[in-house]
Amino acid sequence: MDSPLVRLCIEEACKSGDAVERWRLQRRSLEKLPPHLADALLRRLLHRRLLFPSLLEGFKHSVENIDLRGESSINAEWMAYIGGFANLLSLNLSDCQRINSSSLWPITGLTSLTELDLSRCMKVTDTGIKHLQSVVNLEKLWISQTGVTEAGISLLASLKKLSLLDLGGLPVTDQNLISLRALTKLEYLDIWGSNVTNLGAICILKFSNLSFLNLSWTSVTQTLNIPHLECLHMNKCDIVSISKTHSSPLASLKKLVLSGATFSAETESFSFTNQSSITYLDVSNTPLRKFSFLATMINLEHLDLSSTAFGDDSVEFVACVGESLRILNVSYTKITSVGVGNLAGHVPQLNTLSLSQTSVDDLSILLISTMMPCIKTLDLSMTRIQGFMQRQTQQAEPSFAALQSLTSLEILSLEHAYLSDTALSPLSSLTGLTHLSLKSTYLTDFTLHHLSSLPNLVSLGVQDAVLTDNGLEKFSPPSRLRTLDLKGCWLLSKEAITALCKRYPHIKVRHDFADDSSSLEQNQLLPRSSPLEKSGRRRNNQRPESSVAVPRNFVDQRLKYNREELVALQNSPLSQLLPREVLVSVPDILADL
Amino acid sequence: MTKGAEKKQRKAKAVAEKKETTTTTTTMRETVKLISMEGFEFVIDREAAMVSHTIRSMLTSPGGFSESKDGVVTFPDISTPILEKICQYFYWSLQYSRGKETEFHIEPELTLELMMAANYLHT
Numbered sequence: 001m002d003s004p005l006v007r008l009c010i011e012e013a014c015k016s017g018d019a020v021e022r023w024r025l026q027r028r029s030l031e032k033l034p035p036h037l038a039d040a041l042l043r044r045l046l047h048r049r050l051l052f053p054s055l056l057e058g059f060k061h062s063v064e065n066i067d068l069r070g071e072s073s074i075n076a077e078w079m080a081y082i083g084g085f086a087n088l089l090s091l092n093l094s095d096c097q098r099i100n101s102s103s104l105w106p107i108t109g110l111t112s113l114t115e116l117d118l119s120r121c122m123k124v125t126d127t128g129i130k131h132l133q134s135v136v137n138l139e140k141l142w143i144s145q146t147g148v149t150e151a152g153i154s155l156l157a158s159l160k161k162l163s164l165l166d167l168g169g170l171p172v173t174d175q176n177l178i179s180l181r182a183l184t185k186l187e188y189l190d191i192w193g194s195n196v197t198n199l200g201a202i203c204i205l206k207f208s209n210l211s212f213l214n215l216s217w218t219s220v221t222q223t224l225n226i227p228h229l230e231c232l233h234m235n236k237c238d239i240v241s242i243s244k245t246h247s248s249p250l251a252s253l254k255k256l257v258l259s260g261a262t263f264s265a266e267t268e269s270f271s272f273t274n275q276s277s278i279t280y281l282d283v284s285n286t287p288l289r290k291f292s293f294l295a296t297m298i299n300l301e302h303l304d305l306s307s308t309a310f311g312d313d314s315v316e317f318v319a320c321v322g323e324s325l326r327i328l329n330v331s332y333t334k335i336t337s338v339g340v341g342n343l344a345g346h347v348p349q350l351n352t353l354s355l356s357q358t359s360v361d362d363l364s365i366l367l368i369s370t371m372m373p374c375i376k377t378l379d380l381s382m383t384r385i386q387g388f389m390q391r392q393t394q395q396a397e398p399s400f401a402a403l404q405s406l407t408s409l410e411i412l413s414l415e416h417a418y419l420s421d422t423a424l425s426p427l428s429s430l431t432g433l434t435h436l437s438l439k440s441t442y443l444t445d446f447t448l449h450h451l452s453s454l455p456n457l458v459s460l461g462v463q464d465a466v467l468t469d470n471g472l473e474k475f476s477p478p479s480r481l482r483t484l485d486l487k488g489c490w491l492l493s494k495e496a497i498t499a500l501c502k503r504y505p506h507i508k509v510r511h512d513f514a515d516d517s518s519s520l521e522q523n524q525l526l527p528r529s530s531p532l533e534k535s536g537r538r539r540n541n542q543r544p545e546s547s548v549a550v551p552r553n554f555v556d557q558r559l560k561y562n563r564e565e566l567v568a569l570q571n572s573p574l575s576q577l578l579p580r581e582v583l584v585s586v587p588d589i590l591a592d593l
Numbered sequence: 594m595t596k597g598a599e600k601k602q603r604k605a606k607a608v609a610e611k612k613e614t615t616t617t618t619t620t621m622r623e624t625v626k627l628i629s630m631e632g633f634e635f636v637i638d639r640e641a642a643m644v645s646h647t648i649r650s651m652l653t654s655p656g657g658f659s660e661s662k663d664g665v666v667t668f669p670d671i672s673t674p675i676l677e678k679i680c681q682y683f684y685w686s687l688q689y690s691r692g693k694e695t696e697f698h699i700e701p702e703l704t705l706e707l708m709m710a711a712n713y714l715h716t
Contacts, residue, residue, distance in 0.1 A: 006708050009711060012704050022701040033708070041708075
C-alpha cells in the first residue's frame with residue numbers, strides 16, 4: 001500500500017469493533033472498493049481480530065484475495081459467506097484446522113477462483129476433492145498433508161488448467177501419476193513423501209512444461225531428463241543412477257536440492273546435468289566425500305555443504321567457482337582456518353557465510369575481515385574462536401576488532417560458550433549490525449550495556465549470561481530494538497523481566513518468565529514452500545499444544561534448589577523444554593526424521 | 594447532503610481562502626481550485642495540492658491537461674465532505690513533512706470513501 005492516506009484510513013477503519021460498526025453498513029461504498037483496497041482492509045480486519053462471518057457479506061463483490069491461513073476459527077459458516085464472493089481469485093485456508101470436506105461445498109462452481117491453498121487441513125478428504133472438481137478454472141492447488149487418498153488424487157485429472165499442484169505428504173501412487181498425465185499445463189509438481197517409484201516417475205516426463213519438481217522422501221532413485229526443469233528437490237532420496245537412455249541432459253536446471261540424499265556413484269551423479277547452469281546447490285547431510293564435481297559449476301550462487309565430509313582439502317573446488325558465490329554454508333564440517341585462508345580472496349561477492357560448529361579459530365576472523373569485503377551475514381557460533389589473537393611475542397589482541405572493516409556486516413552470530421566481556425568489547429564499534437546473537441556463561445551486565453550503543457540493532461540475544469536484575473534495570477535498549485533474547489539468563493527474576501516488558505512494550509523479550517503470546521504472529525511470517533520449511537512450520541504449530549502441558553506459573557527454580565544443584569541441572573534434558581526458535585535448522589529437522 | 598455538512602463546507606472553503614489571502618500578501622503563492630461532485634469549490638495552495646501525485650501530474654504535464662493552464666480540477670466522483678478531508682490532509686501532510694508530528698484524525702464513517710479518493714489521488 002503505497003498511499004499513506006489509504007494506510008491511515010485502513011488503520012482508522014480497523015481501530016475497534018465500534019469503528020467497524022460505523023462503516024460496515026455503507027454497502028454501496030464497500031461494493032465500489034477497488035479490489036486491492038478491499039483485500040487490504042479485510043487483511044487488516046483479520047489481523048486486528050475484528051473479522052466475523054457476517055461482516056464478510058459486505059465484501060463479496062470487491063474482494064479478490066483472501067488469506068486466512070492458520071485461523072482456527074474458520075468453519076463452515078465462514079465458508080458459506082466466502083462461497084458468495086463472485087470475484088474471488090485466490091483463497092488461502094492452509095492450517096485452518098476446522099475446515100473439512102463439507103465446508104468446501106459453498107465454493108463449488110466458483111469459476112473465478114484460480115488459487116486454493118488447503119495445505120494441512122487434515123479433515124479435507126476425497127469428498128472435498130469431489131467438490132473442487134467444479135472449480136474448473138483452478139490453476140494452483142495446494143493439498144499437501146491433507147486427508148486426501150489415491151482415489152481423490154485421481155479426480156484432479158479433470159482440473160485441466162492446473163499449473164501448480166502440491167501433493168506433498170499424500171499417498172500419491174504410480175497409478176495416480178499416469179492419470180494426472182492429462183494435466184499438460186503443469187509447471188510445478190510437489191509429491192514429496194509419496195509412494196511414487198521409478199516406474200511412476202517416468203510419467204513425469206509427459207509434463208513437458210514442468211519447471212519445479214519435488215521428489216523428496218520418495219523411493220525414486222533415478223534422475224529424470226525433463227527438458228525445462230529448473231528446480232529439482234530430491235532430499236533423502238537414494239540416488240542410484242542417471243537414466244542414460246535420454247540424450248538431453250537437464251540443461252536448464254538452476255536449483256538442485258539433495259539434502260540428506262545418498263549416492264551410489266557420487267561424482268557421476270552430477271553428470272546428469274549441465275553443471276554450468278546450476279546456481280543453487282544443496283548437498284547438506286549427504287555422505288559425499290569428493291567435491292571435485294563443484295569445479296564445473298561456475299555459476300553457483302548458493303552452496304550448502306553443511307554436515308558433509310567437506311574439509312580443508314576440498315576448499316580448492318569451492319575457491320575455483322567462487323567468483324559468483326553469494327551464500328556459503330559449511331557449518332558442521334571439518335573446515336579450519338587453513339581452509340578459510342584458501343577460500344579468502346576467491347569469493348569476492350560472498351555475503352553470507354556460515355562456519356558454525358567447525359574448528360575455525362581467531363585467525364579466520366582476520367581472513368574474513370580482510371578478504372571477504374561483502375559479508376553481510378556471518379555465523380561463527382560454536383567454533384574455536386576465543387576472541388583474542390596472539391601476535392608474535394606481544395600481548396594478545398582482541399580479534400573481533402578486525403570485523404570493523406566489514407562495512408556491510410548486519411547479522412552476526414557468536415553463540416559460543418567461552419567468549420568473555422573483554423573479548424566482545426570491540427563489537428560495540430560495529431554500528432551497522434542489525435542482528436546479534438551471543439550465548440556465553442561468561443558474559444555479564446557489562447556486555448549488555450556496552451552493546452546498547454549499537455544504533456541499528458533490531459534483534460539482540462544475550463543467552464545464558466550472568467545478567468542481574470540491577471543490570472537489566474539500567475539497560476537502555478537501542479531505539480530500533482524489537483527482540484531481546486535473554487533465554488537461559490537464570491539469575492534474572494520474574495519481576496525484573498516483567499518490569500522490562502512493561503517499560504519497553506514494543507520489544508519482544510524471550511525468557512522463561514516472559515509471556516510468549518506471539519507464536520501466531522511468527523507462524524504467519526513463515527512462507528510456504530519446500531517440505532523442509534513445512535515440517536519446521538508444523539512443529540511451530542504444535543508448539544502451543546505442547547506448552548500447555550507446562551504450567552505457566554511454576555515455582556521459581558531458585559527457591560527449590562541451591563546453586564550447586566542448579567548448575568548441575570543446567571545441562572539436563574529438562575532444560576531443553578524452552579520454546580523453540582522460529583526457524584528450525586535443517587540438520588535439526590533431518591535428525592528427527 | 595445535509596444542511597450541517599453544507600455549512601461545514603463553506604467554513605472549510607473560507608479557511609482555505611483565508612490561507613490563500615494571507616499568503617498572497619507575502620509571497621504571491623499560487624493557488625489551485627478543486628471542485629467536488631456537488632460543485633463546491635476548494636481553493637488551496639498549489640504546494641498543498643501537489644501532495645497528490647495525481648493532481649501534481651495534472652498540473653505539471655506540459656500542454657496536455659486544461660487543468661495545468663487554469664489551475665482548476667474537477668472531481669465528479671469525490672463528494673464535498675471527502676474533498677474537504679482530502680484538503681485538510683494535504684495541509685497536514687505538508688506540516689508533517691516539516692517535522693510537526695501530529696495525528697490526523699479520520700472519522701470511521703469517512704474511511705471507505707476517503708480510502709477510495711486517496712487511492713485515486715495517489716496521496
